[in-house]
Every structure is written in C-alpha cells, then in structure tokens.
Amino acid sequence: MNQEDLLWVLALQSVPKIGDINAKKLINHCGSAKAVFNEKKHHLTKIDGIGELMIKKLFEKDYVSGAEAELRFIEQECITPVYYKDALYPEKLKHCIDAPVVLFQRGNINLQGKRLVSIVGTRRITSYGTSFCEQLVAELAALDVVIVSGFAYGVDICAHKAAMKNNLQTIGCLAHGLNQIYPKVHAKYMKEMEVNGGFVTDFKSTDKFDRNNFLRRNRIIAGLADATVVIESADRGGSLVTADIAYSYNRDVFAVPGRVGDTYSVGCNNLIKQQKAQMLTSAADLIYSLGWSLEKETAKPIQKQLFVELEGDENVIYTFLKDKGKQLLDVIALECALPIFKVSATLLNLEMKGLIRPLPGKLFEAL
Incomplete structure (x- = not known):
C-alpha cells in the first residue's frame, strides 16, 4: 500500500460511527478509501448498512490533516501498516468480518504459513496456571508455534516469556497505539519480543487509552490464531470474552480444568461445561484436535x-x-x-x- 492510499484509509478510519465493517463496505463499493470521500452522497445511501448519520459524519469535517499527522508518526516510529487487502495481512484474521481495515505492526513479525495459538487468562495467575502455561508452550516448541497474547499481567506475560524462553515467535496485541505501552512495567520485555515477533494493534497514536479498548483488542487475539487457550479465569473476565469471540469465529477453544471451587478455575470449568471449549490437559490434546503433525x-x-x-x-x-x-x-x-x-x-x-x-x-x- 502506497502512502497516498494509506493516508485516505487513515482518514476514513477517523470518521465517527463508521467502524471496520462499514469502512470495508465503503471501500469495496467505491474502489478505494479516497474514492469514498469523492463519491456522491446519494450513491453511498444505496450501500447496505450505510445510514445517513454515517454519511453526514463522513463529510462533516476534514479528516485528512489528522491522517497526515498519523502518517508521520508511522514513518518516524518504523511502524508497518498492513492493509486488509495486502498479501501480508494475517490470513486467519482476514476471514473475520470485524477485522481491522489496517493493522499496525512493529518488530520482526512473520506469520506466513505459521501455526498460531492465542493464550489468555486471568491477570492473577496462580502457581498452577504458571506451571501449566510454561509447560504448554515448551511442549508446543517442537512445532514452531507462534504464541499470541495481550501483553497484560498474569497469563499474558507468562505466555510471552515462555515463548521467548523457547525461541518461539510471540505477538503482543495491544489495546492502545504504538506510542505507549501498558502496563509500563512490561516495557523491559519489548526489545526482546521485537527481535522474534513484536506487537500489533489497530489503535492509532491519537486514540485515548480506555478500559473498553481491551474488548476491542480481544477480537484480534482471537482472530489471529488457529486456537485460543484459556489457562485460568474467574467467572467473569476479558479472557472469557476472547474465548466467546474465538468460538463465534468457529475457531477451536481450549480451557484448562481446575478444582471445583477454585476462584480462577470457575471460568474455565464453565467453558468446558457449556461445551464452548475442549478440555486441555497437555499440548497433545491441542495437537491432536487441530490435526497437527x-x-x-x-x-x-x-x-x-x-x-x-x-x-x-x-x-x-x-x-x-x-x-x-x-x-x-x-x-x-x-x-x-x-x-x-x-x-x-x-x-x-x-x-x-x-x-x-x-x-x-x-x-x-x-x-
């Protein structure tokens, strides 16, 4: 994607009420993001799902100047923008209806022909969860699996560290732009991760950090991978949302069982009980279910x-x-x-x- 095309895509992304699904509808109908802004209003109303409020927002103000600033940030920070029509756009994510129009990457990421497993769970990981997570990643090392997670406390950072220990590529999906890092205490792992893997996000540098961003981020964690594994979870939490999203994408979901009554096993046990996830006791379960060899x-x-x-x-x-x-x-x-x-x-x-x-x-x- 050349800079001019990217500029107009960034401008389209800045329009309130549009979102990724409708942005792709507009681009596919008009041929490009730039053509969307040049299209006549009455033609846009004929597109399914595109209402008058969206069209009003589209022509309400100039979005190009903000896009130019974001483009400068991308160039200065050596960020790789991957357009949803590009060959390098993650194959599995491409099949998700709400996948980002543009995915921003930093590091040395190579997902072509790779097997990907997302590992999620509670931020209050127990010794049981830590031991299982480390062993699972070690067992998957022979298959050169890419480990995906959210770079948060608990299970996320445990999965990333285990991947690095076993020389596996690991991807951190962020809930903010690449101009910041959360949590800050994990900044010490960034350079090592970017050597073999790195970070992805669909948030721009101007997007405000908000707790609701994590829910939006979770669709990328679920969409990138062949399977999502929930290590530990209470009866509520973001990892259960990620599991639900993966389930809705018709991806394999696995959950690590725990003792009845253990706070951070309730969520996993419920996923298994509701038949939204397969029980995972070792890497062999996952390898067999996915038909990997x-x-x-x-x-x-x-x-x-x-x-x-x-x-x-x-x-x-x-x-x-x-x-x-x-x-x-x-x-x-x-x-x-x-x-x-x-x-x-x-x-x-x-x-x-x-x-x-x-x-x-x-x-x-x-x-």
Whole structure:
C-alpha cells in the first residue's frame, strides 16, 4: 500500500460511527478509501448498512490533516501498516468480518504459513496456571508455534516469556497505539519480543487509552490464531470474552480444568461445561484436535533413527510402548508413574526421533 492510499484509509478510519465493517463496505463499493470521500452522497445511501448519520459524519469535517499527522508518526516510529487487502495481512484474521481495515505492526513479525495459538487468562495467575502455561508452550516448541497474547499481567506475560524462553515467535496485541505501552512495567520485555515477533494493534497514536479498548483488542487475539487457550479465569473476565469471540469465529477453544471451587478455575470449568471449549490437559490434546503433525516441520518425513540414545523418561515410555503396543496418553502416564505434562513432552521428543507416532483417539504406539 502506497502512502497516498494509506493516508485516505487513515482518514476514513477517523470518521465517527463508521467502524471496520462499514469502512470495508465503503471501500469495496467505491474502489478505494479516497474514492469514498469523492463519491456522491446519494450513491453511498444505496450501500447496505450505510445510514445517513454515517454519511453526514463522513463529510462533516476534514479528516485528512489528522491522517497526515498519523502518517508521520508511522514513518518516524518504523511502524508497518498492513492493509486488509495486502498479501501480508494475517490470513486467519482476514476471514473475520470485524477485522481491522489496517493493522499496525512493529518488530520482526512473520506469520506466513505459521501455526498460531492465542493464550489468555486471568491477570492473577496462580502457581498452577504458571506451571501449566510454561509447560504448554515448551511442549508446543517442537512445532514452531507462534504464541499470541495481550501483553497484560498474569497469563499474558507468562505466555510471552515462555515463548521467548523457547525461541518461539510471540505477538503482543495491544489495546492502545504504538506510542505507549501498558502496563509500563512490561516495557523491559519489548526489545526482546521485537527481535522474534513484536506487537500489533489497530489503535492509532491519537486514540485515548480506555478500559473498553481491551474488548476491542480481544477480537484480534482471537482472530489471529488457529486456537485460543484459556489457562485460568474467574467467572467473569476479558479472557472469557476472547474465548466467546474465538468460538463465534468457529475457531477451536481450549480451557484448562481446575478444582471445583477454585476462584480462577470457575471460568474455565464453565467453558468446558457449556461445551464452548475442549478440555486441555497437555499440548497433545491441542495437537491432536487441530490435526497437527510434527512431520510438517521437517523437509522430509521423520524416519526412525538407528542407535538412538534414550534418557530417563524417554527410555521408560518407549520400552512401555514397545511391550504393550498402542496405549492411551492417560494410561501411559499411569503405568509409567509420570505426570501428564512430562509424558506429553517426552512423547513429542520420541516422535521427533522417529520412535513413536500419535494415533487418533489420543493413542500412541512405538515404531
């Protein structure tokens, strides 16, 4: 997108009452954002959903001067604007009806052909939630998954930090323009995130910071990813809104179960009970449900290696599968006296070494 086109898109975005859905209707009908401002009013009224109040606002004042200031900010701060018709616009987000007309990016973001998982949850994460989040991301590392979250306290920053620890690309979706950061205490993570990943937002530098922005931001978290995972949540909260949005987009939603009565497990348990989310006990659940395979990450199918050295848990699990044949994940954990998260991580390692393979129904067998 050239600068002139971007200027008029920014101007259109500044018009009150328009929004992303109607902005795209106007652009698609007129051919460009600039053409919208040059179109005759009576022609615009024929567009479905475009009312007289919107048209009045469109011609009420000059929006170009404000757009010029925003364009200068974009250039000065090395921000990459991605238009919804551009090839680099995130593929999954493109299919969401209310996706942003323009997404502002900063960092080294590459989503082409990538698998994306959004991880959300309470800002008051417990030790249980922290441990599960870190282990989940570690287990997903073998698939080079991009971790998406909201850069907030609690589950969000835990997911981002776990991604960086495992050398995974991670994307922070912000509820404000790229001229600020919230919370400020997380500014220390920005440079590291921008090396492999970065930040996205649809808010301009002139947009005021407001709590309601988080709800608007959540649609991007849900829309970017193949699946949304809720780690912990009370009976109300933004993560449940994100889960609902992902569900409305017909995306896979997963929730980590917790003990009945635990404050920050109520939301997750309710999502599972209402069948809005699948129960998630390990990365293996997500990998199986999404039909992902480790073989996609290699240039050729994984072949069994000769004289492979196995260590500790790997040897225990592989020997068990060789002796017992096809076994369920839960049975492997029980019989080998290992926690589920360790079994899941070890199974992924064994699969990468070409020694086992996953089967439908959460079964695994030795090769």
